[in-house]
Amino acid sequence: xxxxxxxxxxxxxxxxxxxxxxxxxxxxxxxxxxxxxxxxxxxxxxxxxxxxxxxxxxxxxxxxxxxxxxxxxxxxxxxxxxxxxxxxxxxxxxxxxxxxxxxxxxxxxxxxxxxxxxxxxxxxxxxxxxxxxxxxxxxxxxxxxxxxxxxxxxxxxxxxxxxxxxxxxxxxxxxxxxxxxxxxxxxxxxxxxxxxxxxxxxxxxxxxxxxxxxxxxxxxxxxxxxxxxxxxxxxxxxxxxxxxxxxxxxxxxxxxxxxxxxxxxxxxxxxxxxxxxxxxxxxxxxxxxxxxxxxxxxxxxxxxxxxxxxxxxxxxxxxxxxxxxxxxxxxxxxxxxxxxxxxxxxxxxxxxxxxxxxxxxxxxxxxxxxxxxxxxxxxxxxxxxxxxxxxxxxxxxxxxxxxxxxxxxxxx
Amino acid sequence: xxxxxxxxxxxxxxxxxxxxxxxxxxxxxxxxxxxxxxxxxxxxxxxxxxxxxxxxxxxxxxxxxxxxxxxxxxxxxxxxxxxxxxxxxxxxxxxxxxxxxxxxxxxxxxxxxxxxxxxxxxxxxxxxxxxxxxxxxxxxxxxxxxxxxxxxxxxxxxxxxxxxxxxxxxxxxxxxxxxxxxxxxxxxxxxxxxxxxxxxxxxxxxxxxxxxxxxxxxxxxxxxxxxxxxxxxxxxxxxxxxxxxxxxxxxxxxxxxxxxxxxxxxxxxxxxxxxxxxxxxxxxxxxxxxxxxxxxxxxxxxxxxxxxxxxxxxxxxxxxxxxxxxxxxxxxxxxxxxxxxxxxxxxxxxxxxxxxxxxxxxxxxxxxxxxxxxxxxxxxxxxxxxxxxxxxxxxxxxxxxxxxxxxxxxxx
Numbered sequence: 001x002x003x004x005x006x007x008x009x010x011x012x013x014x015x016x017x018x019x020x021x022x023x024x025x026x027x028x029x030x031x032x033x034x035x036x037x038x039x040x041x042x043x044x045x046x047x048x049x050x051x052x053x054x055x056x057x058x059x060x061x062x063x064x065x066x067x068x069x070x071x072x073x074x075x076x077x078x079x080x081x082x083x084x085x086x087x088x089x090x091x092x093x094x095x096x097x098x099x100x101x102x103x104x105x106x107x108x109x110x111x112x113x114x115x116x117x118x119x120x121x122x123x124x125x126x127x128x129x130x131x132x133x134x135x136x137x138x139x140x141x142x143x144x145x146x147x148x149x150x151x152x153x154x155x156x157x158x159x160x161x162x163x164x165x166x167x168x169x170x171x172x173x174x175x176x177x178x179x180x181x182x183x184x185x186x187x188x189x190x191x192x193x194x195x196x197x198x199x200x201x202x203x204x205x206x207x208x209x210x211x212x213x214x215x216x217x218x219x220x221x222x223x224x225x226x227x228x229x230x231x232x233x234x235x236x237x238x239x240x241x242x243x244x245x246x247x248x249x250x251x252x253x254x255x256x257x258x259x260x261x262x263x264x265x266x267x268x269x270x271x272x273x274x275x276x277x278x279x280x281x282x283x284x285x286x287x288x289x290x291x292x293x294x295x296x297x298x299x300x301x302x303x304x305x306x307x308x309x310x311x312x313x314x315x316x317x318x319x320x321x322x323x324x325x326x327x328x329x330x331x332x333x334x335x336x337x338x339x340x341x342x343x344x345x346x347x348x349x350x351x352x353x354x355x356x357x358x359x360x361x362x363x364x365x366x367x368x369x370x371x372x373x374x375x376x377x378x379x380x381x382x383x384x385x386x387x388x389x390x391x392x393x394x395x396x397x398x399x400x401x402x403x404x405x406x407x408x409x410x411x412x
Numbered sequence: 413x414x415x416x417x418x419x420x421x422x423x424x425x426x427x428x429x430x431x432x433x434x435x436x437x438x439x440x441x442x443x444x445x446x447x448x449x450x451x452x453x454x455x456x457x458x459x460x461x462x463x464x465x466x467x468x469x470x471x472x473x474x475x476x477x478x479x480x481x482x483x484x485x486x487x488x489x490x491x492x493x494x495x496x497x498x499x500x501x502x503x504x505x506x507x508x509x510x511x512x513x514x515x516x517x518x519x520x521x522x523x524x525x526x527x528x529x530x531x532x533x534x535x536x537x538x539x540x541x542x543x544x545x546x547x548x549x550x551x552x553x554x555x556x557x558x559x560x561x562x563x564x565x566x567x568x569x570x571x572x573x574x575x576x577x578x579x580x581x582x583x584x585x586x587x588x589x590x591x592x593x594x595x596x597x598x599x600x601x602x603x604x605x606x607x608x609x610x611x612x613x614x615x616x617x618x619x620x621x622x623x624x625x626x627x628x629x630x631x632x633x634x635x636x637x638x639x640x641x642x643x644x645x646x647x648x649x650x651x652x653x654x655x656x657x658x659x660x661x662x663x664x665x666x667x668x669x670x671x672x673x674x675x676x677x678x679x680x681x682x683x684x685x686x687x688x689x690x691x692x693x694x695x696x697x698x699x700x701x702x703x704x705x706x707x708x709x710x711x712x713x714x715x716x717x718x719x720x721x722x723x724x725x726x727x728x729x730x731x732x733x734x735x736x737x738x739x740x741x742x743x744x745x746x747x748x749x750x751x752x753x754x755x756x757x758x759x760x761x762x763x764x765x766x767x768x769x770x771x772x773x774x775x776x777x778x779x780x781x782x783x784x785x786x787x788x789x790x791x792x793x794x795x796x797x798x799x800x801x802x803x804x805x806x807x808x809x810x811x812x813x814x815x816x817x818x819x820x821x822x823x824x
Binding site for chain 1: 435442542544702703705717
């Protein structure tokens with residue numbers, strides 16, 4: 001019987017306890033040994049829990065207990081999760097976490113401690129909830145040069161965009177609905193401003209390219225500036241707007257890595273990932289395009305990913321699994337203004353025809369997008385590939401032009 | 413340095429050698445040891461291969477060589493692959509295969525030998541080419557009760573159906589195009605008649621539900637009877653026709669398992685899996701729906717899946733990975749006529765109105781599908797859930813009615 005502890009009894013942590021109890025028999029068969037929750041750390045009391053006698057408010061009951069071989073961290077946030085996880089690893093305990101903020105900020109450091117101590121530190125649930133993505137990515141990586149990852153990584157913003165696209169709801173109304181349905185927090189900024197997606201693309205990029213990417217290095221734009229006018233232009237062009245986290249290996253060895261709303265054609269395999277679903281595209285030299293799709297959050301999907309990691313750690317108590325990346329580096333992520341893509345522009349101009357002509361003479365032929373009922377003086381178009389820096393300079397030099405929207409157009 | 417052998421130097425086998433040579437350095441880093449191809453078994457000569465000196469026509473050079481720890485089988489077919497793989501396992505060698513026919517027919521027996529000998533027998537490439545599916549499925553299974561798998565498992569038939577759906581091509585023309593493009597064999601029956609998809613759903617169902625499913629137990633219908641008239645009715649109903657391999661755990665412990673063209677609504681996550689792509693849906697109690705998508709065949713995707721298995725075996729030379737299922741059993745798969753679904757029917761009737769009325773009085777309200785330009789006397793409809801057996805009996809009892817098409821409607 002392997003004894004484990006769970007730190008945090010919130011949505012995910014209580015789900016982990018529930019799955020471990022409910023599927024105890026089949027889990028024991030798969031792990032090769034039974035798994036018992038010896039301790040649950042939470043400051044609250046849960047007298048009605050079937051595990052009520054396991055609760056403690058004292059972290060020492062976990063870190064100092066030599067019988068506990070695996071610790072599950074589902075507290076979220078950096079404090080005290082970072083300190084606790086570090087001390088558990090230093091005390092020789094294997095760790096599983098669902099905490100994306102922790103892995104995105106401190107993954108390199110914690111993986112280095114795990115490596116030194118010959119322990120496992122796994123975090124499948126930190127990206128894509130229940131969708132198996134980190135393990136398959138590791139497998140894709142085994143025999144492939146993976147050069148790009150792009151994903152719809154946040155279910156809340158995808159729900160909001162789906163309502164805007166399919167039902168013509170305004171951003172505020174769609175967000176209010178998401179809050180009513182429990183998909184969005186009362187303070188929705190971590191989702192809406194792209195920070196949640198940013199943490200996830202950091203973890204994916206760190207694993208795929210072998211070096212830690214810090215959230216501060218990733219240009220992050222949320223969806224609050226997206227309007228129904230943009231949605232209509234996207235539709236008229238033949239596509240949709242999605243919030244995408246993207247990491248791409250440049251020829252100079254650096255990464256392009258950002259979170260931005262992007263314009264995707266209907267032919268894209270990510271275009272039909274709707275509602276609260278997530279979809280993650282992996283591109284490799286031998287494997288081509290592979291997409292993983294599913295519900296990116298939720299108590300039981302996320303808990304089941306955590307439990308799969310626990311089972312894996314039980315199976316690898318002696319031999320550490322290979323999962324590692326190097327320390328991050330300043331300048332490793334290129335300035336987002338350098339990344340070249342076709343751009344969608346929605347401009348307000350004194351003279352749209354003249355404006356288009358000037359842009360085309362600088363950039364080459366653009367695809368003008370006609371939208372019924374567009375206000376006079378509005379110009380929608382897609383440019384040829386151009387860097388953000390060059391485009392910004394060009395637009396600033398135009399007389400009588402104000403950019404209302406600017407979105408990269410995806411090549412996936 | 414780990415020494416391996418490759419049996420068969422066709423498309424996949426030569427791809428495996430190519431990937432191992434090309435990515436030797438990063439593969440050695442991932443496996444923890446270098447991997448060297450000591451022998452390649454093929455009756456043909458390849459004097460221009462960089463590995464020309466490793467070729468042999470004598471299986472004894474592999475099975476009797478104690479230095480060879482891992483054998484890759486990419487010959488295809490049962491003879492002599494089955495005999496060779498069995499003898500390699502009995503001689504204490506780990507085996508990787510891409511051979512779906514072999515795994516679908518003999519998986520239980522070969523897994524039992526591997527278990528007894530404490531060896532690994534892996535076959536990720538046998539389903540979905542380069543798409544990681546067996547390993548993620550194993551992970552889904554760890555903490556979930558998976559109860560259904562449905563997939564577009566054959567790229568050739570999916571290409572043909574896509575051409576029929578999107579370009580209105582007739583079946584024969586689309587098949588001829590697939591042959592010209594190299595997607596279909598000169599004798600296309602293994603694809604077109606559903607046998608290839610059948611082998612893959614057998615492997616998926618065996619792994620997911622823990623007991624071998626034999627191809628002979630799986631009702632298999634191909635796509636050669638699908639006409640453009642059916643495609644039009646599907647479109648008018650709001651969906652598409654796809655060739656689906658499906659396995660579903662019944663409440664009585666048996667499986668529903670078949671390969672059939674099915675009617676999928678546009679909202680299905682498999683409806684937009686087009687051209688030669690594959691998509692596999694996994695449904696579990698905790699995880700919900702998860703979909704894996706990518707190119708299901710091709711030299712390098714398939715080879716990269718084989719190489720990932722080889723790397724995994726190098727990492728697990730001492731500790732066997734858990735991958736196992738029990739022997740098959742007569743009666744384990746229920747008669748396909750028992751499975752209940754809504755059905756799409758295209759009927760030729762003396763009096764369509766009267767016919768619909770009679771069907772509705774037996775089955776309950778049906779959804780009639782109107783198609784412009786349909787011949788007089790043709791009736792298209794979708795029934796409420798009904799078993800194939802009951803429906804057959806009902807149709808046989810109708811005067812003046814001939815069923816031109818009958819397709820199950822998917823609930824995924």
